[in-house]
Amino acid sequence: MNITIKKDRLIHSVNESLRAVASKTPLPILTTLKLFVSDQGLTVTGSDSDITIESFVPVEEEENQIIEINSLGEICLNARIFSEIIRKLPSDTIKIEVKDNFQTIIKSGKSEFKINGLDAINYPRLPSLENSKSYQLPTDLLKTIIRQTVYAVSTSETRPILTGVNWRVENEQLICGATDSHRLSKKTISFESSENINIIIPGKSLDEFSKLLSDDNEVVEISFTPNQILFKAKNILFYSRLLEGNYPDIERLIPIDRSTSLKLNTKDLLHAIDRASILARENRSNTVKLMTTVGSIEISSNTPEVGDVVEDVQLVQMNGDEVTISFNAKYMMDALKTVEGDEVEIHFTGTMRPFVLNGENDETLIQLILPVRTV
Amino acid sequence: MNITIKKDRLIHSVNESLRAVASKTPLPILTTLKLFVSDQGLTVTGSDSDITIESFVPVEEEENQIIEINSLGEICLNARIFSEIIRKLPSDTIKIEVKDNFQTIIKSGKSEFKINGLDAINYPRLPSLENSKSYQLPTDLLKTIIRQTVYAVSTSETRPILTGVNWRVENEQLICGATDSHRLSKKTISFESSENINIIIPGKSLDEFSKLLSDDNEVVEISFTPNQILFKAKNILFYSRLLEGNYPDIERLIPIDRSTSLKLNTKDLLHAIDRASILARENRSNTVKLMTTVGSIEISSNTPEVGDVVEDVQLVQMNGDEVTISFNAKYMMDALKTVEGDEVEIHFTGTMRPFVLNGENDETLIQLILPVRTV
Numbered sequence: 218m219n220i221t222i223k224k225d226r227l228i229h230s231v232n233e234s235l236r237a238v239a240s241k242t243p244l245p246i247l248t249t250l251k252l253f254v255s256d257q258g259l260t261v262t263g264s265d266s267d268i269t270i271e272s273f274v275p276v277e278e279e280e281n282q283i284i285e286i287n288s289l290g291e292i293c294l295n296a297r298i299f300s301e302i303i304r305k306l307p308s309d310t311i312k313i314e315v316k317d318n319f320q321t322i323i324k325s326g327k328s329e330f331k332i333n334g335l336d337a338i339n340y341p342r343l344p345s346l347e348n349s350k351s352y353q354l355p356t357d358l359l360k361t362i363i364r365q366t367v368y369a370v371s372t373s374e375t376r377p378i379l380t381g382v383n384w385r386v387e388n389e390q391l392i393c394g395a396t397d398s399h400r401l402s403k404k405t406i407s408f409e410s411s412e413n414i415n416i417i418i419p420g421k422s423l424d425e426f427s428k429l430l431s432d433d434n435e436v437v438e439i440s441f442t443p444n445q446i447l448f449k450a451k452n453i454l455f456y457s458r459l460l461e462g463n464y465p466d467i468e469r470l471i472p473i474d475r476s477t478s479l480k481l482n483t484k485d486l487l488h489a490i491d492r493a494s495i496l497a498r499e500n501r502s503n504t505v506k507l508m509t510t511v512g513s514i515e516i517s518s519n520t521p522e523v524g525d526v527v528e529d530v531q532l533v534q535m536n537g538d539e540v541t542i543s544f545n546a547k548y549m550m551d552a553l554k555t556v557e558g559d560e561v562e563i564h565f566t567g568t569m570r571p572f573v574l575n576g577e578n579d580e581t582l583i584q585l586i587l588p589v590r591t592v
Numbered sequence: 593m594n595i596t597i598k599k600d601r602l603i604h605s606v607n608e609s610l611r612a613v614a615s616k617t618p619l620p621i622l623t624t625l626k627l628f629v630s631d632q633g634l635t636v637t638g639s640d641s642d643i644t645i646e647s648f649v650p651v652e653e654e655e656n657q658i659i660e661i662n663s664l665g666e667i668c669l670n671a672r673i674f675s676e677i678i679r680k681l682p683s684d685t686i687k688i689e690v691k692d693n694f695q696t697i698i699k700s701g702k703s704e705f706k707i708n709g710l711d712a713i714n715y716p717r718l719p720s721l722e723n724s725k726s727y728q729l730p731t732d733l734l735k736t737i738i739r740q741t742v743y744a745v746s747t748s749e750t751r752p753i754l755t756g757v758n759w760r761v762e763n764e765q766l767i768c769g770a771t772d773s774h775r776l777s778k779k780t781i782s783f784e785s786s787e788n789i790n791i792i793i794p795g796k797s798l799d800e801f802s803k804l805l806s807d808d809n810e811v812v813e814i815s816f817t818p819n820q821i822l823f824k825a826k827n828i829l830f831y832s833r834l835l836e837g838n839y840p841d842i843e844r845l846i847p848i849d850r851s852t853s854l855k856l857n858t859k860d861l862l863h864a865i866d867r868a869s870i871l872a873r874e875n876r877s878n879t880v881k882l883m884t885t886v887g888s889i890e891i892s893s894n895t896p897e898v899g900d901v902v903e904d905v906q907l908v909q910m911n912g913d914e915v916t917i918s919f920n921a922k923y924m925m926d927a928l929k930t931v932e933g934d935e936v937e938i939h940f941t942g943t944m945r946p947f948v949l950n951g952e953n954d955e956t957l958i959q960l961i962l963p964v965r966t967v
Contacts, residue, residue: 298870298898305867320899328867332899492680492703495673523673524695524707 218254218290218315222274223283224303224325227259227311230272231300233453234263236425237270238296249293250300251340252313258284262340263296268422269343270429271454287314291337292321299323302330343456346447351440352410356430356450359437362393362404363427365555365582370420371397382423383464386414394467395420400548400586401467402555417464418446422457429455471573471585477537477565479514480577481530486516486561487553489528493518494546496526504589505549508541518546533560540565542572543591552584593629593665593690597649598658599678599700602634602686605647606675608828609638611800612645613671624668625675626715627688633659637715638671643797644718645804646829662689666712667696674698677705718831721822726815727785731805731825734812737768737779738802740930740957745795746772757798758839761789769842770795775923775961776842777930792839793821797832804830846948846960852912852940854889855952856905861891861936862928864903868893869921871901879964880924883916893921908935915940917947918966927959 231250239247242265251262258275276284292315303311306325314322319334363382371379376398383394391408395401426448430437438449441459448455493505497518508515513532519525542565552574553561560577574584606625614622617640626637633650651659667690678686681700689697694709738757746754751773758769766783770776801823805812813824816834823830868880872893883890888907894900917940927949928936935952949959 295898298874301870302867305863305870307863307867327904328864328901329903330867330871330899330901333897488680488682489703492677492682492705495676495680496705499673522708523670524705526703526705528704529702 218252218292218313219287220254220259220314221285221287221310221312222259224306224309224311226274226283227261227303228300230259230261230274230452231296231303233272233429234261234270235296235300236429237263237265237268239265242266246293246335246339246341248296249335249340250296251291251293251337253291253337254284254286254289256286256289264341266341267419267458268425269341269454269456271343271456273452273454275452290315292319293335293337293340294321294332298332302332344442344445346440346442346445349440349442349447350412351438351449352408353436353438356432356434356437358406360427360430362391362406363423365404366393366395366402367420367423367427368551368555369395369397369400369402369584373397378417378460378462378464380421381417381419381460381464383417383467384414385464386410386412394464396465396467396470396585399545400552400584401470402552402585403467403471403583405581414441415464416441416446417460417462419457419460422446422455426455426457429453470571471583472564472566472571474566475537475564476567477509477540478535479509479532479540479563479565480534480560481514481532481563483553483556483559483561483576485530487550489516489530490546490549490553493526493528494550496520496523497546499523502589503546504543504591505546506541506543506591509535509539537565540568542568543589544572544586545589548586552586555582555584557582593627593667593688594662595629595634595689596660596662596685596687597634599681599684599686601649601658602636602678603675605634605636605649605827606671606678608647608804609636609645610671610675611804612638612640612643614640617641621668621710621714621716623671624710624715625671626666626668626712628666628712629659629661629664631661631664639716641716642794642833643800644716644829644831646718646831648827648829650827665690667694668710668712668715669696669707673707677707719817719820721815721817721820721831724815724817724822725787726813726824727783728811728813731807731809731812733781735802735805737766737781738798740779741768741770741777742795742798742802743926743930744770744772744775744777744959748772753792753835753837753839755796756792756794756835756839758842759789759791759793760839761785761787769839771840771842771845771960774920775927775959776845777927777960778842778846778958780956789816790839791816791821792835792837794832794835797821797830801830801832804828845946846958847939847941847946849941850912850939851942852884852915853910854884854907854915854938854940855909855935856889856907856938858928858931858934858936858951860905862925864891864905865921865924865928868901868903869925871895871898872921874898877964878921879918879966880921881916881918881966884910884914912940915943917943918964919947919961920964923961927961930957930959932957 253260308326312324321332321334323330385392393404434450497503500520505518516528556576558576564573628635683701687699696709698705760767768779809825875895880893891903931951933951940947
């Protein structure tokens with residue numbers, strides 16, 4: 218392998234693939250980035266074995282030459298050291314040449330590095346997804362459904378399956394569900410597919426992929442095998458393993474009957490809870506109380522050692538009975554941050570029953586929170 | 593105490609004083625900020641007992657009212673909680689009122705906090721520096737001399753005195769010296785004073801004060817007692833304890849004879865060492881080698897497990913013998929970053945003798961580095 222490549226493009230690709238590289242791993246090869254040069258260009262691969270990111274730099278783009286290839290080949294280089302070297306090199310172009318024993322010369326301006334590489338033959342192979350069916354989603358919609366669900370996954374490994382987001386396709390709908398058993402989020406979009414799909418994608422993978430997705434991608438192509446999913450965007454392939462097991466039926470957790478419905482300005486409510494939480498956090502449980510009053514609701518928190526706080530939030534509309542209920546402030550804020558539109562509807566069925574949030578007249582995103590029992 | 597104050601000004605002052613508040617302290621009162629209201633305005637004080645910062649908000653400024661005072665007084669409030677509350681309050685003005693038992697009402701818009709305060713009578717008193725002589729320094733000059741010396745103080749408590757910067761005034765000169773016994777920095781400026789001064793200011797204090805100093809201060813007033821220094825800038829008082837003991841005579845450490853003198857472009861050298869250090873750091877000692885060649889110098893590093901690097905930096909000028917010397921890359925970079933002007937001079941007296949750096953024709957800043965013995 219022997220190439221000369223534009224520095225900024227190499228840095229960009231290395232930064233993308235670096236996101237997947239494990240900082241701690243028993244497998245030394247996973248601390249490296251694999252560089253693979255074909256006639257088409259350079260592929261930089263990083264992996265922690267759960268997530269694999271392949272970032273591609275084409276030889277030419279819009280009639281500008283990006284890579285000059287002198288010989289093809291591949292090499293694995295320590296990810297942390299290689300990425301720091303290329304960021305700091307003095308010239309706009311970088312020459313990379315693999316010599317005997319995987320020694321790799323990196324040259325730029327008057328700087329010359331000789332790095333010990335590893336044989337790329339030992340780098341983990343990726344599953345082939347070439348024969349799998351593929352689907353397309355607009356980038357902004359994909360980012361939205363990830364953002365609206367991934368916050369609700371469990372961070373505990375007690376029930377590993379709950380660390381993932383369930384994607385279920387049936388009746389021309391994609392239903393994305395996440396729950397950590399204290400709250401849940403369910404997003405529904407229309408989705409054309411002749412087959413039924415039911416997979417569980419690790420929340421961490423969705424999060425990482427979402428961060429990688431730049432806005433100049435119009436669509437993302439999605440395909441999967443029973444245990445892998447592949448997201449394909451411009452110059453990037455993102456692989457993630459899938460979680461195995463049966464995801465709980467979240468549908469039956471969502472109450473249908475409603476004894477009280479409130480409509481409130483989303484931001485006003487969010488900020489009031491954020492402030493009440495300053496004191497509520499001091500008692501660890503981060504519990505705030507919501508109480509309907511005349512024309513408004515009161516958000517309050519009382520932590521005897523520190524003090525108390527009362528917030529007044531104007532009601533836009535209220536139907537049904539008066540309600541007093543306590544809940545975890547963080548769960549409520551997480552949910553409110555993903556609601557679209559200026560107003561939020563909250564539906565209660567009782568002080569000790571889960572309550573439901575959705576944007577005004579928008580049932581495509583349903584969020585549920587379990588209340589906290591207070592004395 | 594009962595005031596209504598503009599939110600942005602209160603936040604600004606609280607942020608300044610908060611820098612001094614200890615995160616961990618056995619004294620609960622030092623986790624608070626003291627608010628003190630006089631006819632002139634509000635003084636916010638934070639302290640970790642080494643450093644004390646008093647930030648002042650005047651009642652009126654440029655004919656704009658900033659504080660409406662209903663009653664004078666003082667109170668101590670938990671610093672972390674108070675600062676978070678005021679940052680998140682909804683309205684542009686904040687009302688603060690101290691009630692019975694130091695309970696403090698904080699009101700803004702439809703938000704109302706009631707916080708348990710502490711009696712300000714228990715807050716540590718500051719030393720009086722009113723009768724001390726005071727000196728003035730231009731703000732930018734003060735920031736420069738701090739930046740050029742404080743990096744060289746010791747971070748180890750083995751010899752506590754070396755964690756400070758020595759300020760010595762004699763013969764109308766202020767000489768600032770810092771050393772961690774591996775390298776040293778000495779900055780000299782002219783300074784009018786009828787008395788000789790010799791104090792040691794903790795490096796951490798200088799660092800903190802420098803960060804506080806905004807560019808709209810023209811001069812800083814400096815006064816001290818035998819164990820305290822006070823920096824006075826616009827609306828801010830910064831107190832620091834001084835270190836006690838005798839600072840070593842750094843003058844005698846600086847070699848006068850020179851066997852080799854190099855002149856180099858500062859940035860070229862800095863960047864070359866920065867790159868060589870990527871590999872040098874891998875062997876913990878972070879040692880790089882400098883070797884003169886024809887018309888240039890070679891910076892190199894060799895870490896067998898990782899690889900090696902050779903950098904070529906063009907010489908602007910060289911006098912004396914060829915030289916090969918090894919040193920800690922970080923020490924060299926720290927020194928080079930504080931050199932003013934485009935070019936740096938380096939003077940050697942032998943492979944195992946300390947070498948000296950200074951800006952081109954500029955002996956007001958002298959920096960010394962001990963070489964590393966290599967086999």
